[in-house]
Amino acid sequence: MSEEKGTLPSKETFSEWYNEILWRAEVMDVRYPVKGVYVWYPHGFAVRKAVYSALRELLDRDHEETLFPLLIPENEFMKEAEHIKGFEEEVYWVTHGGTSELDVPLALRPTSETAIYPMYALWVRSHADLPLRLYQIVNTFRYETKHTRPLIRLREITSFKEAHTVHATWDDAKDQVEDAVALYTEFYRRLCVPVIISKRPDWDKFPGADYTMATDAVMPDGRTLQVGTVHHLGDNFSKTFDISFEDENGEQKPAFQTCYGISERCIAALISVHGDDKGLVLPPEMAPVQVVIVPIIMKKRADEILESAKALEKELKEAGLRVRIDDRPLRPGAKYYHWEMKGVPLRLELGPRDIDNNVVMSANRLGEKASLSRENITEDVRKSLDAFAESLRNRAEETVKEKIRKADTLDEAGKAVEDGVAVVQWCGCESCANEIEKRLNVSILGSEIRSEYISDAEGECIICKKAGKPALVARSY
Amino acid sequence: MSEEKGTLPSKETFSEWYNEILWRAEVMDVRYPVKGVYVWYPHGFAVRKAVYSALRELLDRDHEETLFPLLIPENEFMKEAEHIKGFEEEVYWVTHGGTSELDVPLALRPTSETAIYPMYALWVRSHADLPLRLYQIVNTFRYETKHTRPLIRLREITSFKEAHTVHATWDDAKDQVEDAVALYTEFYRRLCVPVIISKRPDWDKFPGADYTMATDAVMPDGRTLQVGTVHHLGDNFSKTFDISFEDENGEQKPAFQTCYGISERCIAALISVHGDDKGLVLPPEMAPVQVVIVPIIMKKRADEILESAKALEKELKEAGLRVRIDDRPLRPGAKYYHWEMKGVPLRLELGPRDIDNNVVMSANRLGEKASLSRENITEDVRKSLDAFAESLRNRAEETVKEKIRKADTLDEAGKAVEDGVAVVQWCGCESCANEIEKRLNVSILGSEIRSEYISDAEGECIICKKAGKPALVARSY
Numbered sequence: 003m004s005e006e007k008g009t010l011p012s013k014e015t016f017s018e019w020y021n022e023i024l025w026r027a028e029v030m031d032v033r034y035p036v037k038g039v040y041v042w043y044p045h046g047f048a049v050r051k052a053v054y055s056a057l058r059e060l061l062d063r064d065h066e067e068t069l070f071p072l073l074i075p076e077n078e079f080m081k082e083a084e085h086i087k088g089f090e091e092e093v094y095w096v097t098h099g100g101t102s103e104l105d106v107p108l109a110l111r112p113t114s115e116t117a118i119y120p121m122y123a124l125w126v127r128s129h130a131d132l133p134l135r136l137y138q139i140v141n142t143f144r145y146e147t148k149h150t151r152p153l154i155r156l157r158e159i160t161s162f163k164e165a166h167t168v169h170a171t172w173d174d175a176k177d178q179v180e181d182a183v184a185l186y187t188e189f190y191r192r193l194c195v196p197v198i199i200s201k202r203p204d205w206d207k208f209p210g211a212d213y214t215m216a217t218d219a220v221m222p223d224g225r226t227l228q229v230g231t232v233h234h235l236g237d238n239f240s241k242t243f244d245i246s247f248e249d250e251n252g253e254q255k256p257a258f259q260t261c262y263g264i265s266e267r268c269i270a271a272l273i274s275v276h277g278d279d280k281g282l283v284l285p286p287e288m289a290p291v292q293v294v295i296v297p298i299i300m301k302k303r304a305d306e307i308l309e310s311a312k313a314l315e316k317e318l319k320e321a322g323l324r325v326r327i328d329d330r331p332l333r334p335g336a337k338y339y340h341w342e343m344k345g346v347p348l349r350l351e352l353g354p355r356d357i358d359n360n361v362v363m364s365a366n367r368l369g370e371k372a373s374l375s376r377e378n379i380t381e382d383v384r385k386s387l388d389a390f391a392e393s394l395r396n397r398a399e400e401t402v403k404e405k406i407r408k409a410d411t412l413d414e415a416g417k418a419v420e421d422g423v424a425v426v427q428w429c430g431c432e433s434c435a436n437e438i439e440k441r442l443n444v445s446i447l448g449s450e451i452r453s454e455y456i457s458d459a460e461g462e463c464i465i466c467k468k469a470g471k472p473a474l475v476a477r478s479y
Numbered sequence: 480m481s482e483e484k485g486t487l488p489s490k491e492t493f494s495e496w497y498n499e500i501l502w503r504a505e506v507m508d509v510r511y512p513v514k515g516v517y518v519w520y521p522h523g524f525a526v527r528k529a530v531y532s533a534l535r536e537l538l539d540r541d542h543e544e545t546l547f548p549l550l551i552p553e554n555e556f557m558k559e560a561e562h563i564k565g566f567e568e569e570v571y572w573v574t575h576g577g578t579s580e581l582d583v584p585l586a587l588r589p590t591s592e593t594a595i596y597p598m599y600a601l602w603v604r605s606h607a608d609l610p611l612r613l614y615q616i617v618n619t620f621r622y623e624t625k626h627t628r629p630l631i632r633l634r635e636i637t638s639f640k641e642a643h644t645v646h647a648t649w650d651d652a653k654d655q656v657e658d659a660v661a662l663y664t665e666f667y668r669r670l671c672v673p674v675i676i677s678k679r680p681d682w683d684k685f686p687g688a689d690y691t692m693a694t695d696a697v698m699p700d701g702r703t704l705q706v707g708t709v710h711h712l713g714d715n716f717s718k719t720f721d722i723s724f725e726d727e728n729g730e731q732k733p734a735f736q737t738c739y740g741i742s743e744r745c746i747a748a749l750i751s752v753h754g755d756d757k758g759l760v761l762p763p764e765m766a767p768v769q770v771v772i773v774p775i776i777m778k779k780r781a782d783e784i785l786e787s788a789k790a791l792e793k794e795l796k797e798a799g800l801r802v803r804i805d806d807r808p809l810r811p812g813a814k815y816y817h818w819e820m821k822g823v824p825l826r827l828e829l830g831p832r833d834i835d836n837n838v839v840m841s842a843n844r845l846g847e848k849a850s851l852s853r854e855n856i857t858e859d860v861r862k863s864l865d866a867f868a869e870s871l872r873n874r875a876e877e878t879v880k881e882k883i884r885k886a887d888t889l890d891e892a893g894k895a896v897e898d899g900v901a902v903v904q905w906c907g908c909e910s911c912a913n914e915i916e917k918r919l920n921v922s923i924l925g926s927e928i929r930s931e932y933i934s935d936a937e938g939e940c941i942i943c944k945k946a947g948k949p950a951l952v953a954r955s956y
Contacts, residue, residue, distance in 0.1 A: 092577055
């Protein structure tokens with residue numbers, strides 16, 4: 003019987019741990035015969051379903067879901083020069099249909115601006131059509147030449163959520179950027195994954211954007227993972243694709259746009275931030291199975307125990323919980339191991355003595371045990387799951403806080419980024435950034451940081467000593 | 480105010496009606512600049528969501544959802560010779576990544592046997608792994624050279640549900656075929672779309688299959704639309720891809736397989752079978768908005784009426800219904816027109832006199848009106864929706880029955896296929912089939928028909944006069 007708490011992966015063990023957990027917990031199979039694309043096991047897919055269902059729920063409050071084609075004709079794709087530059091090395095091209103060559107090569111969308119905006123040009127006519135807020139969840143493609151990694155760096159991103167909005171003014175679009183940042187914050191709160199929001203440096207923004215706000219998670223090895231971006235597109239694309247509207251005074255005006263995306267990297271973060279050496283650890287909302295019932299079968303009273311376990315299952319299911327009863331002919335220990343690996347938040351054990359005492363034994367995925375009264379079981383299970391989510395969120399926050407360090411000198415910053423993220427004062431200029439990046443082999447993630455863990459007190463740039471603001475410095479995926 | 484019942488499209492009007500309704504009801508936009516691929520409007524996408532959610536629910540009873548890559552390497556794709564032959568003219572090929580040529584061209588899946596089965600070879604080890612029943616809902620691609628048509632003949636099929644199962648014996652796989660046929664029957668029952676199941680002639684089966692069962696709907700112009708197929712794959716693929724298992728006696732055995740698919744053609748059938756000249760007509764389960772409330776505002780009592788409408792909306796929403804209140808400053812007639820076009824099953828009208836009388840006026844999408852008591856409104860609305868679904872199903876069945884005619888001679892069959900489907904006696908041989916097909920410019924859809932509308936009485940082949948069985952003959956999409 004596994005009694006001990008699991009151990010979180012460390013800087014040294016993370017990479018191997020990550021590769022192992024993907025197949026042990028049946029999240030992804032990496033053996034598909036094309037580099038950089040992977041297969042979702044049913045369990046991994048069920049996690050994906052729960053995660054994206056939460057994301058959909060948040061978006062559906064004031065967005066509508068839609069679907070645009072995967073194939074983008076070369077001429078449309080090539081319209082926005084800056085945008086192309088950002089993607090030209092990464093695009094897959096379809097050149098043949100059957101045995102004949104296509105007249106116009108077709109790009110597999112790396113992202114859908116150039117697929118969607120020609121249609122927006124047709125759809126947006128008047129100020130009454132604005133704001134327009136649509137999103138889609140689709141597969142997108144990048145011909146990655148760097149080392150690929152499941153859920154993190156992919157050639158087929160199977161679950162790219164991209165939202166595209168249109169507004170009457172630059173300020174309206176700015177407000178939308180803020181709304182999207184708030185939505186992403188709420189989303190990651192539900193995943194119990196702490197994230198840091200910042201504004202990417204100008205040279206690191208989305209190709210064609212006015213500016214980019216980014217969401218980064220901190221992985222167990224201290225490297226950061228970009229898990230969401232929000233772009234203010236200004237009127238750059240709307241001018242190219244001719245998206246304009248008639249305002250209240252009958253004047254034709256170019257529209258302003260934003261777009262914002264989250265890929266299955268959110269699942270990479272979810273897995274990595276919570277998982278331990280026993281397997282996945284999933285917040286209840288994201289767990290395909292929230293409660294597993296393990297009947298402790300004693301030969302004499304086997305039927306009675308199984309009956310009782312089934313009654314318990316029925317009761318919890320009727321309360322809307324995702325419950326599974328494990329009545330396989332295996333030792334309880336083997337079952338515990340199995341469901342711990344799968345990340346089930348709460349295990350209920352039911353043996354003859356528990357039935358006699360009218361109780362159910364519970365153990366959550368962090369190893370906390372309790373005896374619950376059989377009578378109030380539904381309410382108690384709900385409370386246990388809520389408390390578990392809270393514990394998980396707190397633990398993740400504590401772990402991340404330890405990985406973020408204020409650094410007053412390059413030396414200190416160098417040490418900080420060995421284990422995580424350094425917060426340094428930076429004047430905002432590119433040459434100081436280059437200096438920091440080159441000397442420490444890091445990236446400047448961004449400034450205008452939004453995080454309750456990080457002070458926004460200003461100081462002097464660690465390079466040029468001019469007035470600076472806090473900036474995030476880290477090695478990133 | 481629109482009082483009359485809508486008129487169903489006829490043989491003559493259907494084609495134009497279909498093109499019109501797609502944009503008028505905001506289902507698909509056909510103006511995307513690549514032939515044969517289309518854009519889902521939010522309303523169309525919401526219908527798709529409801530339809531596929533019903534399909535998922537049916538499958539999730541004993542299948543698991545998963546996801547395999549879009550890109551299939553040429554060498555895997557080319558393994559099953561018969562399968563290739565069926566697809567070689569229809570496959571899109573990715574040949575370039577960025578500016579460089581790929582070592583191995585990658586096919587965009589036209590269907591996923593050759594993507595999934597190499598993984599099944601790794602996953603299936605022992606009889607304990609069987610049966611294996613997985614499905615995915617994905618975009619698939621066919622380089623169609625025929626005339627393309629939204630939802631019907633596409634180059635990107637955006638919503639292909641494909642299930643792939645593995646079994647220990649040929650008979651187990653046969654049982655699975657029957658289960659899948661039953662599942663599809665139930666699915667179309669929920670869409671209120673009458674379908675006919677039959678066994679496709681041998682020369683028309685899926686490339687690589689032992690046999691194919693097909694599901695056909697009858698469109699308003701009398702042509703049939705294949706809206707689902709179920710294939711018994713025998714051990715054809717398992718031998719090619721080396722999917723084998725150790726049986727109870729420790730012997731290694733080849734596995735047997737089935738696969739079965741439904742594409743967004745199910746939505747083409749849903750729209751076409753029910754829709755009329757006023758727009759979409761949707762069964763409540765498939766309707767993004769099930770009930771629309773139109774407050775009949777009188778200036779004096781405007782606030783009171785709006786309050787009352789909102790209270791009604793709240794009550795119905797809490798009962799789990801998808802309700803929308805339309806309080807736009809438009810004439811009621813304009814609102815009726817709008818929501819009829821969108822296919823909303825039930826409209827509730829609430830004016831000052833209704834409030835005084837404690838009633839709500841209802842009109843369903845087939846034009847049936849009633850006065851409902853405000854007190855039991857939730858229950859009455861539910862009953863109205865159920866009755867509406869039943870009416871819709873009955874109407875569709877009546878319409879389809881009229882389109883199916885028994886034909887004893889080629890002449891009769893020729894007349895029958897002008898308006899729909901002919902049922903003829905056929906000996907089963909290819910030369911008689913050729914004769915029928917050539918003479919009448921039709922296809923033999925299949926024999927071993929399963930339909931309560933069609934007698935299975937045997938007779939003599941209309942060509943050779945030998946013993947025959949009923950076969951479906953029609954012009955098909």
